[in-house]
Amino acid sequence: MKKYFVLSVLGLLAAGQSFAQTGFTKTPKGALYNIVKPGNGAKVKVGDVITFQFTQKNDRDSLLGSSYKMGQPAKVQVQPSKSVADLMEVFSLLSVNDSVLVRVPTDSIFAGHEESRPAFLPKSSYLNFGIKIQKIQTMDEAMAERTAAMEKQRTEQAALAEKMRTAEVPSITAFIADKKLTPVTTASGLKYIVTAPGTGRKPKPFDTVMVNYVGHTLDGKVFDSSIAEVAQSAGLQQPGRNYEPIKFVVGGGQVIPGWDEGLLLLNEGSKATFIIPSKLAYGERGAGDDIKPYSPLWFDVELVKVIAGKGKPVTPAVAAGKKAAPKKAGAKKPAVKKKVTRK
Incomplete structure (x- = not known):
């Protein structure tokens, strides 16, 4: 079940896209992917931090997760792939602005612990993802961006607090x-x-x-x-x-x-x-x-x-x-x- 929860932070790009289409390539670990809209930007490298939008569906087209519903894109540091469930081997094939459809066999995810398989992911089914890469950064760049965002938030909160305290005076x-x-x-x-x-x-x-x-x-x-x-x-x-x-x-x-x-x-x-x-x-x-x-x-x-x-x-x-x-x-x-x- 641990692998499944790792996947819960990923997803399918467009709610109405069909996965019964040709053009998919198989990765060494067994995932199927199809870059439906190449971005032709910088390539993802192991160690990079990527920012991406996602949704996730099962074969019945039920939405299981979405960055759009969360209100913000996901971020992850690309690492060497350890299993088909982590999607790292797919990430390492992508570029900025790529839109990709990915199918992950659930039999690989739940191999050895079938008791954890939920009913909505039956045997021989797939988890279907769509991912759009929005940004690629080095770890230093990502940390600098995060620090700047936190400092901006602190400054804005301090300004609001001072404004509210000033409003007490009257x-x-x-x-x-x-x-x-x-x-x-x-x-x-x-x-x-x-x-x-x-x-x-x-x-x-x-x-x-x-x-x-x-x-x-x-x-x-x-x-x-x-x-x-x-x-x-x-x-x-x-x-x-x-x-x-x-x-x-x-x-x-x-x-x-x-x-x-x-x-x-x-x-x-x-x-x-x-x-x-x-x-x-x-x-x-x-x-x-x-x-x-x-x-x-x-x-x-x-x-x-x-x-x-x-x-x-x-x-x-x-x-x-x-x-x-x-x-x-x-x-x-x-x-x-x-x-x-x-x-």
Whole structure:
């Protein structure tokens, strides 16, 4: 069956072409081929990377695979042929822009493992292919092209992300004006207002904190809370949840970056409002139905308790909010871990 799956990436050039025609040549391994439209371009060599369009059919004209349906051509490096199933001996006979019809005997493909033969490829039948060679490259040329394409994609994604982040600014500005707020803005872009100062100690990175919170989108929708009355009033469905301050290591990447930064600015007992741009929240991914990609968020928080002592540091990627920190065995699952979720 392995050989069959190798063939599944190849195919037949035109859905309506008939293979009951003369003009086929037999390869040493038993494939039949007919170059129906020569391209007269550069010849394929072993080691080259070829780009080609394909479709694939059985003898009943049923389409089994198609690069056209996949939306992009196939690529493969031409290697010395190991079996009739790999079609490498046919590829090595072709040139740029050649259109070729190929018939591969299924008896050769399934020799020794007939139990893997599907019903649509009976004995004495053929797999029928059509291939059009679009491009021939050396491996270095193909790798350079791939690298350039990836770099272009990264550049385009970065430009889109910056455009979306810039589009957040008017909504944040309107929110602040509507609420008549005068926040402090940090270098990262976090905005915060201390609404009730606390008198306790400030947490240090990797201290453990206990926090009550209410999370809103800027249009006022409550998407999560550690407070039972708030969750009930907002209609949140969080069956089995214990409504109590959540406990986690601050600065350890267990929550979104805006929280890690903002909580380190507060004293124990403080209440504050955080206005968090998406780059310090859930960025391009968003979180569930309520938090769309590139959504700034609004949190009301209360730093209930600070417990001195080093928590477990995490990698820079985790601390930057790339992924959640691992949960210790037996620890309670925090309500806010990498993202504030609706439960």
